[in-house]
Amino acid sequence: MNDTEFQAYVQEGGQVETGDAMPDDYRKALIKFIEMHGNSELMGVLPEREWILRAPTLQRKLALTAKVQDEVGHSQLIYRVVEDLGKPREACLEDLVAGKTKFHNVFHYPTKTWGDVAVIAWLVDAAAIISQKALLKCSYAPYARIMKKICWEESFHILHGRDCILALMTGTDEQRELVQEAVTRWWGPLMQFHGNPIVAEDDPMYHWRIKSQANEDARQQFLDGYVPQIWELGLTVPDPKLRQRDDGVWEYSEPDWDELKHVVTGHGPKTEERLGFRRWSREETAWVRRAVLADAA
């Protein structure tokens, strides 16, 4: 199969296994895409981790800890897929802490209050699940299979998020205010999350059917599913142009694509601090890995 035939094969729904012959460009695109997903799972726990010790109840503390454990588990599974494609996990971690590879924009921002934690668990997870569900149809079968387990675990997370939101929204005025402030803070990054509305055919990830959903389709699906939920709780979205047209399409103000680019290239408000934490944690725990590996050998 030459590259053109391979592309036609994956476009028609063909699936690819680890040992199959594949074009170099396809392998490179897979590594880039899946590695960024693994990085995002690993970095995505940090904003929430910061709240484990400050969670309002023991139940929330336990749930948040469990969620953090799930996400780290996802990153392990995802890095395994990358590893089988030829890039070892150690190299992925090295590149991540060196700032050479990327992770999702939303994990570069601070969590100022418990309201942010609730909004992350509710809306950021919702946006992520939309992309992850679409990946169940990825042309690379080992990745698609792993997504099944990941999506299953994400379904608990989103309920946890809604539960946190409802607890706050049925609480005091101050608690409701916390949620509103957080929604206002996160709306910009949420609208940037699925990426610029590049035409699917121009997206190399779509080309190889690594992604099978256009960025704008994912964003529309998010708006469709969640704006009504936001509104029904009496919350507002900081975008005066946001409305659903009669044909069902959502209109909104142009997201700040410069901010997205600036943030994911390592200039977010928390990028340096969080990568610094990862570096520190890798150094601090290096002796454990050495001891374990020596003992196991």
Added chain:
Amino acid sequence: MIFEVFRQEREGQPFQHGGSLEAPNLAFAETYARELYGRRDESFALWIVPRESVEEVLDPYVADVFDRDYRRVDGYSLKVKLKEARGRAGTAGTG
């Protein structure tokens, strides 16, 4: 070392591939597999197999050199024969 993990979701069901993990030995692999696949009681049992012990056979179909329909359900067309047998027994149309 890479270990492949197979999970059985419920008792009596077939084992299905769940994913793979990296561990220095089988004891660690078991601990990791429990954490990754057993945290929510979602697996009844696990098989943990070193990857190199898995023998992959691609295209396992044994070539159809002879007519092998006697191995398959569609190799047994009973309708006509049953009709004839019933006719001879004088029970045609009763069942």
